[in-house]
Amino acid sequence: MLISRVVAPRTSRIHEEPTPEPAPGQVLVEIVASGVCTSDLGPWLSGPADGQPPIELGHEITGRVVATGSATSRWRTGELVTGLGGPGFASHAVLDDDLLLPVPAGIEPAHAIGEPIATLEEAISRTPLSPGSRVAIVGLGFMGLGLLQLARSRMPRTIIAVDPNPEARARALSLGAEVVLHPDEVPAFVAADGTGAADPRADVVLEATGVTRGLATASPLVRPFGTLCVVGYHHTGDAPFDMELWYKGATVVNGFCPDHPRVMRAMTDALGQVASRAFTFAPLITHRFGLDRVDEAYALMADRAPGFVKAVVEP
Template sequence: MKISQVVAPRTSEVVEVDDPQPRDDQVLVEVVASGVCTSDLGPWLGHDPGRPPVRLGHEMVGRVVAAGRDAERWRPGDLVTGLGGEGFATLAVMDAQAILPVPAGIEPAHAIGEPVADLEEALSRTGVAAGDRVGVVGLGFMGLGLVQLVRRHAPGLLVGVDPDPARRARALRLGADLVFAPDELPEEFRSATGRRTEARLDAVLEATGVTAGLTTAGSLVRPFGRLCVVGYHHTGDAVMDMDLWYKAVTVVNGFCPDRTRLMVAMREVLDLVAQRRFSYAPLVTHRFGLDQVDDAFAAMHRAGADFVKGVVVP
């Protein structure tokens, strides 16, 4: 089989290795699509060439080739998605209890279960109800996914915030009612005092992964509202705005370390995909071959106006 591995900063190579063998509770899949995730950007940008190569790609869709003794409910030819790893490859193994079938009639690249399951699981703990005024700060892949997921809860108002006009335009097409650049937010949305609090938001979902975005998100939440931190804040310190404390805001950690909860969320999202109530079609903007993994990460890092999500198709 072929697999891409990071050998130095911003440098990957495709190598030939032995085919992996599934354990009793695993399946072997032919990888047909693997999403490029922001959480893998750090290893790609800064890998130490003196250390062993790193193999990335956990947002997988694959076609079952073989199943272990305890995974016989899966048959060769089944198209599945789930929680995986080392997916920038032609073959990979996946745990049989961490995969689900791809809905019939859906293109594999439009049925990647893992990233949207993360969003749905975080949203399920934020408590968005019909009629709520909801904000999404950061309108990249995660933010635009959240716009779609929030929309089905019938919010009274759905506001998107991002400095990029192309991203704001996409959010409007996907169901946002209003969009703003961070420095153009009306005063009634972001006042830190008690004045005009009726216009501030019941729930805000932060999807930027940077402190400035977190600050903007916190400023939008009303007293006793909810702030869900969905963005990847992997390095340094995320400074807490003490105004959240004095507003009695509930802060929700959008990260979920529990596979069972993620699989429940993934099943919900794949049902939405099957019903055409959630679509990857406007989100997957770039496709790359296995020998173009560096191009995929570079495109994500640049985050140009035409980029939302890249997928590697071996």
């Protein structure tokens, strides 16, 4: 099998090694598509520490089953599956039986990567987003535009989308947002009318930036007794709590979920939306690369290149 590993900052190299054998409770898949995730950007930028082995990345996998670890496996050779596991930047991977789901019939494999949409669905399922709600989404990258589609399926009254990038705001409009704002426009928007039925603030605000300034933009958009769901991946730096949320009686939801069973339940629901075409990856996957071009995918993400939303690696 072939596997791409990060050997130095911003530098990956393909290695060849024996294809692993699945143990009981596992399957071996030939990887068809693997999403490039912002959570792996840091390791790619920094590379392995001195004396440490190369870094294996990729955890958003769609693949075809080529072998099972036992005759009683619920999977059969040739089935297309998606789920949790890795490393994904390789020609093959061994994955756990119970962390996989079938790719919906008629859906392109790259448009059925389960892990990222499952994390979004799990987060949004824990917010009180009901028909008629007023919803704001801060950050319109891949995660934010995915949240927009999942929020739209809940039949909100209004979707407000916030991002500094005009391309991202245009995409949000095409996916169903009614109001789009640059972050600098948020203070004036919130101040337009802060009382009664005309309050422009949102019942639910979904933060999908992963940076402190995104949290600072999201907090004023929450109405009194509203909800802020922090979906962005805040893995570095400070993420201070805005005390105005406390004074407003707002609820803050941690959008991260470490529990695999919960994520798999959310993946089932999310893939159902993919199957019904309520959610589509088509406008979100903007770039595709072979295994030998993983670094190009990460560079586009790091540089926030024009036209870029999400890349997939297709070994």
